[in-house]
Amino acid sequence: MERRPRSFYVLAAFFGLFVLFLYGPIxxxxxxxxxxxxxxxxxxxxGASLHWFRDLFEQQAVGDIWGAFRRSLVLGLVVMVTTVVVSVMAGLAFRKRFAGSGLLFYATVTALVIPSILISLGVGLIFTQLGLKIHWAxxxxxxxxxxxxxxxxxxxFAVFNRFDKSYEEAARDQGATxxxxxxYVVLPIIGPSLIxxxxxxxxLSYDEFARTLLTAGSYNTLPLEIFxxxxxxxxxxxxxxxxxTTVFSFAIIAAFLMGAWIMGKRRARLGSDAGLGL
Known part of the structure; x- marks a missing residue:
C-alpha cells in the first residue's frame, strides 16, 4: 500500500479544524x-434531561416562539415559490438576449453586495413613504x-447556458406547442436545478435576520424572536x-436533496428507456 505524503495529513488536519469551526458552536x-x-x-x-425541550411546548413567559416559527415557515415557502417561478422565467427570457439584459443582470447581482441592513432600511422607507403598512408578509x-x-x-443562468436546445427542437418537430x-421537456430536465x-x-428566507429587521413590522419572524x-x-x-430549529433546517435540506436524487434517477431511467426505444 502506497504511503500517503505528509501534506495529506496536514491538509486533513486543517480540514478537520475547518469542520470543527463550522459545527462546533452548533x-x-x-x-x-x-x-x-x-x-x-x-x-x-x-444534570441531563429533556426539561428545556418540554418547556418549549409550554406557555412561555416571554416571546411568541411558535407564532414566529409559523410566520417564518409561511414566509419561507412563499419566498421559495416566488424565487423558483421568477428565476425560471428570467432564465428563459435571458436566453433571448433582449436589449438591456446585461444591465438588468448586473443590477440584480448588485443586491448581493449591498449591506443587508441598508436593503432592510430602504424597503422600510419605501413602504412608509407610500403609506403602506410595514408587515412581515x-x-x-x-x-x-x-x-x-x-x-x-x-x-x-448557468443551467440554461449549457442547456441543449436540440431537445426543444425535437419536441417541436413532433408537434409540441x-x-x-x-x-414536458424543459422543466423535467432542469428539475434537480429547480430543487x-x-x-x-x-x-435563505427561513433564517434571514438583517433584511427582515426593519421590515417585519409588529410581528417577529423566528430569527428576530430568537435575537x-x-x-x-x-x-x-x-x-x-x-x-x-437546526434539526428542522437539516431535515428540510435532506428532503430537498432526496427529491433531487429521486428526480435525477427518474430522468436517467427515462433517458435509458428512450435510448432503448421503449
Missing part, C-alpha cells in the same frame, strides 16, 4: 440544551426576495429552541 448549543432543570447557559452542565417578503432572487437567477415543450433554487429560496430572547432569556430553553 454542537455546543445542542449539548447545553440537554441540561437539567437547574442548568445554566454555560459549562459545566448541571409584504415588506418583509420584498426585502427577502432581494436576497434569494440573485442566487436563483445565477443558478438558472411552446407550453408542452416547457412542461436547488427552491432550497436556496427557503433556507430578542438573547436579551431577556437566561435559561437553556433558548438552546433547546436553537437545537430544534
Amino acid at each position: 454542537l455546543t448549543i445542542s449539548i447545553l440544551s440537554f441540561q437539567g432543570p437547574q442548568g445554566g447557559l454555560t459549562f459545566p452542565m448541571n 409584504t415588506s418583509g417578503f420584498g426585502a427577502q426576495l432581494t436576497w434569494t432572487l440573485p442566487f436563483g437567477l445565477l443558478i438558472m 411552446a407550453w408542452q415543450t416547457l412542461r 436547488g433554487v427552491a432550497l436556496f429560496g427557503f433556507t 430578542g430572547m438573547t436579551t431577556n432569556v437566561t435559561t437553556p430553553v433558548i438552546y433547546a429552541l436553537g437545537t430544534l
